[in-house]
Amino acid sequence: MVLGIKSCMYCGDHLSADIDHFEPLAEAPLRAFDWLNHFLACSHCNSHEKRDRFPRDGDGAPLLVDPAAEDPHDHLMLALAAGVYTALTSRGAATIDVFGLNRQDLVDARAAAFDRTCAVLRDRRRQLRAGDTARAGRLAKSLFDQPFIDVLYTMLRVRHHPRAELVLDGPEVVEALADPALHLWPATGP
Template sequence: MIPLQRGPLPEDLSARLAARTERLADRGGGARELWRDSRTVRRDLSAHLVAMAAGLSRCMYCGDSEGTSIDHFQPIALAPMRAFDWLNHLWACAFCNSNQKRDRYPTDRHGLALLIDPTTDEPADHLNLVLSTGAYRPRTPKGHETILIFGLDRPVLERGRAQAYVRCRSMLRDLARTTAAGERAEAAAVAHALTVQPFADVLYEMLRLSTAPRAALVFGAEAVAGLNLLKGPRSTERGPFRG
């Protein structure tokens, strides 16, 4: 899971969302039905969520599968008046949304969410990614519940992250070598491929750790050089993870 930037919506779409929320208030219910019937709104929202997602329309939770639908972070069953709230919409794959999360929304004793929202939280504050094994370890109760609810400890995801780590190191070395050789087109292609592959959380974690004292020893000097090329003028906090 990586942090994501939520931008503003066009005025027209914001107005349509607000109008539907007003209809809900007037009707006193029926949020699911109104959401299901709002096909054009869902289509337009999906386009903005895809633009926010990492890589090529990746699920904002597992980072592996293609996102397929809008997830209500706070489920409609618990917060029907937030059905059309832009700040409550995330892009998810069918497995994370329908098989894992469903209507689960754990909270602490103050009623605050115990799930990571990647548009407002820094996932690394709550999750520790062990790059060599692909396993997530919780740093906080929010991290623990996020792993549990979204099944981030599924063996297939852990294997996928571990392989992504091997792939990233190799591609970063290629990026450093092609750049040093003046092969600009090839270097640009490698950099783009790095940033749109699944499991963006692996590359994100490598970028985060690239300035650590032992980074060159752990990743290899050429891989660190590739990470520095990827960062360029960008912050290490958010990589260039857009398709």
């Protein structure tokens, strides 16, 4: 997905103005100019939560999920309607802790993003049925331009699960998520 192009690589909010050294310079000074160690981050995640924290396991391997190198959803599960992350692994737990991913403002914003995404998906289906492909295209683009893209990504991942309609606010949302345009959007454009 496009997390990190406009928004914080860690929390997904649109408050990104900082460049974070994922592996702190105090631990890895030779990575100061390594592009793969630079992430767009919001000031809160970078300066108030993470700072120079970079936990490691007993073997010295990093415990934080690297959002540029691996799928965070292998380590974290998002409860969509609640907006809360749960750790699936010890690395997920460390990531939630270090970045404060369940602070109340983020939980509330992710829950609102879920409601908004469901509404846009339903409206997009109505526009497609009415033949207004231009508006439907703008609505699809809006899904990828909103903060908390992790909500849409989670929705796309769980749409195949049994009883997905219970998690995804009804069968209409599940059907809307099957639209191939939503799976190809970042690569193909409008």
